Amino acid sequence: MYLKTLTLENFRCYEQTRIELPRGLVVVLGPNASGKTTLLEAVYLLATTTSPRSGPARAMVRHGQSWGRVTGVFERDGREVTISVTLGDPSGSRSGSKTVEVDGREVDSLREAIGRVQASLFWVGSLEVVKGSPSERRRFMNEAIGQTSARYLDDLARYRRALRQRNELLRSIRARGGSGSILAPWTRALVDAGVPIIEDRASFVRALAAEAAPMHLRLGAGAEELSVQYDPSVAAGSDLDAEDEFYQRLEETHEREVERGSTQVGPHRDDVILTVDGVDVRRFGSQGQQRTAALALTLAQASVARVRTETEPILLLDDCLSELDPARGAAMLDLSEDREQMIVTSACCPEHLAERLADAHVIDTGGELASCRPCRIPDIEGRNTESHHGP
Amino acid sequence: MLSYARPIRELIEQLERLPGIGPRSAQRLAFHLLGAGPERAENLAQALQSLHRQIRVCEECGNWSVEALCPVCASDERDRGTLCIVADAKDLVALERAGEYSGLYHVLGGVLSPVEGVGPDELRVAELMDRLERLDVREVILATPPTVEGDATAEFLREILGQFEGLRMTRLALGLPVGADLDYADQVTVARALRGRTEMSD
Ligand SMILES: Nc1ncnc2c1ncn2[C@@H]1O[C@H](COP(=O)(O)OP(=O)(O)OP(=O)(O)O)[C@@H](O)[C@H]1O
Ligand SMILES: [Mg+2]
Ligand SMILES: [Zn+2]
Numbered sequence: 292m293y294l295k296t297l298t299l300e301n302f303r304c305y306e307q308t309r310i311e312l313p314r315g316l317v318v319v320l321g322p323n324a325s326g327k328t329t330l331l332e333a334v335y336l337l338a339t340t341t342s343p344r345s346g347p348a349r350a351m352v353r354h355g356q357s358w359g360r361v362t363g364v365f366e367r368d369g370r371e372v373t374i375s376v377t378l379g380d381p382s383g384s385r386s387g388s389k390t391v392e393v394d395g396r397e398v399d400s401l402r403e404a405i406g407r408v409q410a411s412l413f414w415v416g417s418l419e420v421v422k423g424s425p426s427e428r429r430r431f432m433n434e435a436i437g438q439t440s441a442r443y444l445d446d447l448a449r450y451r452r453a454l455r456q457r458n459e460l461l462r463s464i465r466a467r468g469g470s471g472s473i474l475a476p477w478t479r480a481l482v483d484a485g486v487p488i489i490e491d492r493a494s495f496v497r498a499l500a501a502e503a504a505p506m507h508l509r510l511g512a513g514a515e516e517l518s519v520q521y522d523p524s525v526a527a528g529s530d531l532d533a534e535d536e537f538y539q540r541l542e543e544t545h546e547r548e549v550e551r552g553s554t555q556v557g558p559h560r561d562d563v564i565l566t567v568d569g570v571d572v573r574r575f576g577s578q579g580q581q582r583t584a585a586l587a588l589t590l591a592q593a594s595v596a597r598v599r600t601e602t603e604p605i606l607l608l609d610d611c612l613s614e615l616d617p618a619r620g621a622a623m624l625d626l627s628e629d630r631e632q633m634i635v636t637s638a639c640c641p642e643h644l645a646e647r648l649a650d651a652h653v654i655d656t657g658g659e660l661a662s663c664r665p666c667r668i669p670d671i672e673g674r675n676t677e678s679h680h681g682p
Numbered sequence: 683m684l685s686y687a688r689p690i691r692e693l694i695e696q697l698e699r700l701p702g703i704g705p706r707s708a709q710r711l712a713f714h715l716l717g718a719g720p721e722r723a724e725n726l727a728q729a730l731q732s733l734h735r736q737i738r739v740c741e742e743c744g745n746w747s748v749e750a751l752c753p754v755c756a757s758d759e760r761d762r763g764t765l766c767i768v769a770d771a772k773d774l775v776a777l778e779r780a781g782e783y784s785g786l787y788h789v790l791g792g793v794l795s796p797v798e799g800v801g802p803d804e805l806r807v808a809e810l811m812d813r814l815e816r817l818d819v820r821e822v823i824l825a826t827p828p829t830v831e832g833d834a835t836a837e838f839l840r841e842i843l844g845q846f847e848g849l850r851m852t853r854l855a856l857g858l859p860v861g862a863d864l865d866y867a868d869q870v871t872v873a874r875a876l877r878g879r880t881e882m883s884d
Contacts, residue, residue, distance in 0.1 A: 449830050452829075452830040452831075453830050453834075455797060456795065456796050456797055456830070456831070456834070457796075459796040459797045460796040463796060472838075472841060472842070473801065473802070473838070475837070475838075475841060476794065476833075476834035476835070476837035476838040476841070477796075477834055479834070479837050480830050480833055480834045480837070483833075484830070
């Protein structure tokens with residue numbers, strides 16, 4: 292799938308802009324604050340109906356205006372689909388609203404619109420997947436699996452409800468005592484919803500790992516090995532399946548869970564182990580290593596989604612070139628060769644990549660195209676000696 | 683801003699408190715009643731007044747009733763060996779409408795929910811145990827909604843009803859939309875669910 296035209300009306304710094312995009316590699320070049328990230332944000336908004344940046348929908352409307360709109364024409368398997376997201380109301384009555392239209396028809400639930408367009412975004416926030424807390428990696432798994440499985444989202448909602456009820460009961464048992472017979476139904480609800488989550492995550496991370504390792508090798512120009520491993524709080528053991536194991540672990544931790552008033556084991560305690568050449572990159576990775584690992588995970592997730600949905604997601608990569616050394620930057624651009632569309636932003640036009648960018652479609656977001664002298668050719672060890680974008 | 687005369691204002695305020703009715707619908711309803719003349723309003727007022735004066739809870743099953751026993755419990759055409767346990771009286775009505783079931787009911791008055799402070803003592807569980815002691819029930823259908831809370835309630839009942847030897851227990855959850863209350867399930871779905879009820883396993 293690829294994006295053919297993008298129209299922005301009163302969207303952040305854009306007043307009225309229409310952009311045509313071809314398949315293949317699209318490079319968005321422009322100085323800082325010229326609206327590069329905003330373009331990717333707009334595409335992401337069309338795919339998911341939400342912004343990757345936090346804050347109310349209203350914040351995306353151009354200052355001083357009462358409404359804003361993003362419209363995209365996509366092509367998938369030769370068929371066109373037009374999606375538009377309107378923030379606020381052009382007639383002026385509902386200022387906080389968000390309406391989604393597919394081919395000119397308003398869709399009731401945002402859910403109906405999600406999934407028609409697949410896009411994978413890498414931006415500064417994506418680094419959290421690697422260096423953030425375990426909850427960031429659980430969120431990554433949930434979003435990725437939820438994109439292709441409504442059943443997973445349902446299990447997740449049921450699990451959260453069961454967990455909340457069970458924890459409340461644990462607190463009341465702590466305060467007033469109480470027997471296990473009243474806890475048992477909630478334990479069962481927790482396990483019933485939790486086991487499919489564990490299984491889905493295990494199979495997703497297996498698929499992710501298989502894609503991430505070669506991706507990382509490509510990005511790391513063959514130097515380092517990324518290993519991705521599901522680290523479940525409860526896993527199927529050698530002689531017990533996940534369900535029995537879950538029950539057993541809950542029993543083992545019962546004293547502690549009552550003491551603390553919260554369930555101690557289960558998918559809400561899961562994590563993903565990320566190592567580069569055997570070193571835990573979550574805690575010990577250099578900034579460049581964390582960045583490369585995060586990028587590999589985003590790209591791997593896109594590949595998994597491609598297999599599962601039989602749709603090629605549009606890759607949106609924000610500010611990657613300046614941070615990667617020339618070898619990795621080149622490797623990243625080469626990825627576009629086997630993707631339908633890849634939109635990359637950069638504040639500068641790195642000279643060492645000029646040759647590779649020559650064939651790309653360039654969108655200029657204004658100002659002089661900064662030629663990138665400070666991005667110096669790296670020293671022999673392949674590290675950047677100077678970079679003008681401190682992360 | 684010009685405000686409405688007091689009686690209109692009070693009516694709007696009362697209507698607004700009803701579920702599903704916002705300020706705009708409340709206004710629309712109030713002006714409709716105003717325009718429809720006194721008789722219409724009086725009929726409505728009468729219906730509202732007799733609601734709580736005349737309705738009480740069936741002594742046996744917990745259904746809403748005018749008499750001490752609700753029509754289901756009073757009927758001698760029902761199969762007294764089967765008991766269907768529902769969360770609310772409105773679920774009972776949904777099942778009755780489907781016309782597939784001919785046994786008795788037991789209305790719990792809700793589902794277990796620790797977060798909302800609802801435990802077994804807040805539901806009509808003791809009354810259920812009492813009825814099962816008294817009556818000659820062969821089969822119990824657990825028809826709480828297929829939500830997390832409804833499932834946990836069914837699971838809790840299955841556990842404590844285990845003391846009644848030879849009692850057959852089935853769970854009515856098949857075919858219902860995920861997360862939906864019985865009330866919203868259409869009659870066809872309810873009927874299908876009833877026919878396809880399953881034995882509860884351990
Ligand atoms: N609601 C809004 N109305 C008007 N302008 C806005 C609004 N929100 C953000 N902006 C402005 O839009 C501009 C473009 O932001 P954007 O993040 O797209 O820049 P960028 O090209 O990615 O910059 P950088 O290279 O620094 O990442 C910024 O100057 C920002 O202040
Ligand atoms: Mg930016
Ligand atoms: Zn009755």
